[in-house]
Amino acid sequence: MTGGLEGYDAVAEANAQKSVLAIHWSRICERLKAEVGEVEYRTWLRQITVGPVEEDEITLYLPTRFLRDWVRGQYGDRLGTLWNAEVPAIRRVELQVARPGSASAPAQADGAAAAAPANSEDAAPRVAAAPALAHEEPRHAEVRSDLAAPLDPRFTFDTFVVGKPNEFAYACARRVAERPSSPGFNPLFLYGGVGLGKTHLMHAIGAELLREGKVSVAYMSAEKFMYRFIAAIRSQSTMEFKEQLRSVDVLMIDDLQFLIGKDNTQEEFFHTFNALVDAGRQIVVSADKSPSDLSGLEDRLRTRLGCGMVADIHATTFELRISILEAKASASGVVVPAKVLEFLAHKITSNVRELEGALNRLIAHANLFGRPVTLEATQDVLHDILKAHDRRVTIEEIQRKVAEHWNIRLTDMSSARRARAVARPRQVAMYLAKQLTSRSLPEIGRKFGNRDHTTVMHAVTRVTELMEQDPAFAEDVELLRRMLES
Numbered sequence: 001m002t003g004g005l006e007g008y009d010a011v012a013e014a015n016a017q018k019s020v021l022a023i024h025w026s027r028i029c030e031r032l033k034a035e036v037g038e039v040e041y042r043t044w045l046r047q048i049t050v051g052p053v054e055e056d057e058i059t060l061y062l063p064t065r066f067l068r069d070w071v072r073g074q075y076g077d078r079l080g081t082l083w084n085a086e087v088p089a090i091r092r093v094e095l096q097v098a099r100p101g102s103a104s105a106p107a108q109a110d111g112a113a114a115a116a117p118a119n120s121e122d123a124a125p126r127v128a129a130a131p132a133l134a135h136e137e138p139r140h141a142e143v144r145s146d147l148a149a150p151l152d153p154r155f156t157f158d159t160f161v162v163g164k165p166n167e168f169a170y171a172c173a174r175r176v177a178e179r180p181s182s183p184g185f186n187p188l189f190l191y192g193g194v195g196l197g198k199t200h201l202m203h204a205i206g207a208e209l210l211r212e213g214k215v216s217v218a219y220m221s222a223e224k225f226m227y228r229f230i231a232a233i234r235s236q237s238t239m240e241f242k243e244q245l246r247s248v249d250v251l252m253i254d255d256l257q258f259l260i261g262k263d264n265t266q267e268e269f270f271h272t273f274n275a276l277v278d279a280g281r282q283i284v285v286s287a288d289k290s291p292s293d294l295s296g297l298e299d300r301l302r303t304r305l306g307c308g309m310v311a312d313i314h315a316t317t318f319e320l321r322i323s324i325l326e327a328k329a330s331a332s333g334v335v336v337p338a339k340v341l342e343f344l345a346h347k348i349t350s351n352v353r354e355l356e357g358a359l360n361r362l363i364a365h366a367n368l369f370g371r372p373v374t375l376e377a378t379q380d381v382l383h384d385i386l387k388a389h390d391r392r393v394t395i396e397e398i399q400r401k402v403a404e405h406w407n408i409r410l411t412d413m414s415s416a417r418r419a420r421a422v423a424r425p426r427q428v429a430m431y432l433a434k435q436l437t438s439r440s441l442p443e444i445g446r447k448f449g450n451r452d453h454t455t456v457m458h459a460v461t462r463v464t465e466l467m468e469q470d471p472a473f474a475e476d477v478e479l480l481r482r483m484l485e486s
Contacts, residue, residue: 017053018050021050021053021058022050024083024086024087025050027086028079028082028083028086029041029045031082032045032075032078032082035078044067044070044071044074044075045071045075047062047063047067048060048061048062048071049061049098051096053090056089056090056091056092057090057091057092057093057094058083058087058090058092058093058094059093059094059095059096060079060093060094060095060096061095061096061097061098062095062096062097062098063097063098064097064240064244065097065237065240068095068096068097069235069236069237070231070235070237071095072095073234073235076093076095079093079095080092080093151203151206151207151210151217151219152203153207155199155200155203155204155207156203156204156207156208157170157173157174157177157204157207157208159200159327160197160200160201160204161320161323161324161327163316163317163319163320163323164314164317164319164320165196165313165314165315165316165317165320166192166196166197166313166314166320168311168312169190169192169197169198169201169311169312169313170201172185172188172190172309172311173188173190173201173202173204173205173284173311174208176188176205176282176284177204177205177208177209178208180209180215180249180250180281180282181280181281181282184308184309185282185308185309186277186282186283186308186309187273187277187282187283187284187285187304187305187307187308187309188282188283188284188285188308188309188311189285189286189287189290189291189305189306189308189309189310189311190202190284190285190286190287190311190312190313191286191287191288191289191290191291191310191311191312191313192288192312192313192314193288193313193315193350193351194288194351194353195350195351195352195353195354195355196313196314196315196316196351196352197313197352198254198286198313199254199286201286202219202252202254202284202286203219205250205252205284206219206250206252209250215249215250216247216248216249216250217248217249217250217252218245218248218250218251218252219252219254220252220253220254221253221254221255221258222253222254222255222256222257222258222259222269223255223258225253225259225265225269226258226259226262226265228241229241229264229265229268230265242268242271242272245272245276246272246275246276246279246281248276248281249281249282250281250282250283250284251272251276251281251282251283251284252283252284252285253269253283253284253285253286254286255286255287255288256285256286256287256294256297256305257287257288257289257294259297260294260295260296260297261296263298266297266298266301267298269301270298270300270301270304273301273304273305274304277304283308285305290306290310290312291303291305291306291310292306315349315350316349316352318345318346318349318404321344321345321348321349321352321355322341322342322345324352324355324356325341325344325345325355325356325359326341328356328359328360329341329359329363332363334363334366334367334373335372335373336359336362336363336373337373337374337375339375339475339479340362340373340374340375340378342479342483343375343378343479343482343483344358344359344378346401346483347386347483348385354385357385358382358385361381361382361385362377362378362381362382365377365381375478375479375482379482393436393437393484394437395429395433395437395439395444395447396447397484398429398432398433398436398437398484399413399429399447399448401480401483401484402425402426402428402429402432402480403425403429405425405476405479405480406421406424406425408421408422408425412425412426413425413426413429413448413449414447414448414449415449416449426448426459427459427462427463428459428463428476428477428480429448430444430448430455430456430459430460430463431459431460431463431464431477432477432480432481432484433447433456434456434460435481436481436484440453441453441456441457444456463477
């Protein structure tokens with residue numbers, strides 16, 4: 001009976017020690033976050049777990065040798081100092097790799113699955129076709145958290161608004177998500193300007209593949225690929241770095257243009273690319289230009305990138321921008337008038353990310369202050385963004401905007417047609433030209449089919465009267481003015 005009590009006491013004492021160590025480790029983690037920053041902490045230190053204390057030494061565990069070596073080289077001394085300050089009896093810190101399945105194995109950070117074993121370089125190559133994946137023994141879906149950036153749960157195919165400028169890229173991304181390594185789609189190369197949806201599509205591919213639960217996925221920026229490669233060289237763990245990357249089923253690299261001028265990293269990416277494609281693994285790459293236009297990349301790499309499916313994302317159209325804003329406004333639960341959405345879609349034309357950011361700010365302002373979203377509030381809340389997009393207005397621009405708004409031909413602005421459906425928009429364009437430009441009445445008249453200056457005067461007077469009499473008409477004119485004014 002005494003032996004049983006002694007065993008119970010030993011277990012209780014061990015559990016108590018674990019609890020105390022957990023409290024100390026929590027304090028140390030807070031200090032580390034403050035010192036190195038949240039991003040650095042999450043990248044390198046978050047996966048550390050606390051092991052036993054023997055005499056004056058504490059053991060800390062990491063899930064991979066690569067992480068163990070990196071943390072030992074960069075933070076080993078600091079960890080020792082922090083532990084000693086927290087628990088003076090601890091004078092040394094030992095970093096070890098946790099054995100999978102052992103009691104000392106660290107818990108996975110944020111629910112990420114354990115890394116899949118690397119494939120042997122000597123194994124028979126897999127056929128570069130979708131059935132090859134299906135015929136293999138199924139693997140659990142996973143994001144390789146030890147080397148990949150997290151996927152944004154907001155970026156899915158369901159939340160991607162499709163329009164003429166991006167429909168081809170969207171279709172290609174869906175095909176890769178449904179059938180990785182399909183012939184003709186490996187690699188998939190997405191390119192387009194900033195903020196047009198390349199990253200969204202890449203995250204959507206990853207999310208879909210993980211939802212299906214058949215493959216392992218690694219997503220990272222080209223910049224992160226370079227930093228990981230450099231870190232592996234410094235820690236003399238390049239073979240482990242290669243094995244990690246080449247063990248995934250789908251590798252996605254964002255913003256490849258970052259590798260321009262970085263020859264050693266390009267070399268490593270080229271070999272990784274070849275190894276994965278030859279083994280039937282899927283690669284998805286994005287950049288701001290097509291492979292042929294990425295001057296500064298090695299010719300052999302550009303050739304390999306262009307041998308699969310290349311899909312570009314064009315600049316957004318007005319209709320697509322309206323659709324994006326409508327979808328986001330609807331999801332927010334805040335009523336945003338159509339006139340405000342139209343105003344934003346006209347004003348912010350180059351970058352979807354900035355367009356969504358502007359709407360987010362409006363919605364946040366409405367929620368915080370309980371005020372309705374109006375054109376006046378929009379111009380006030382977004383004054384800095386709108387100022388950045390201001391340009392010197394011209395009569396030609398006024399004519400084009402007014403013609404688009406009332407759905408008439410641009411040539412009608414200078415034609416002799418007198419039908420009200422044409423004459424009224426023409427008068428509005430003259431009115432706005434007088435309000436928004438420094439041109440004289442005769443100069444404005446000449447821009448409208450060599451009309452007399454008295455015609456312009458009459459148009460200004462008539463539009464002013466109609467705005468006083470018809471609030472809806474006044475709102476249309478005000479919307480156009482706000483979109484055009486500098």
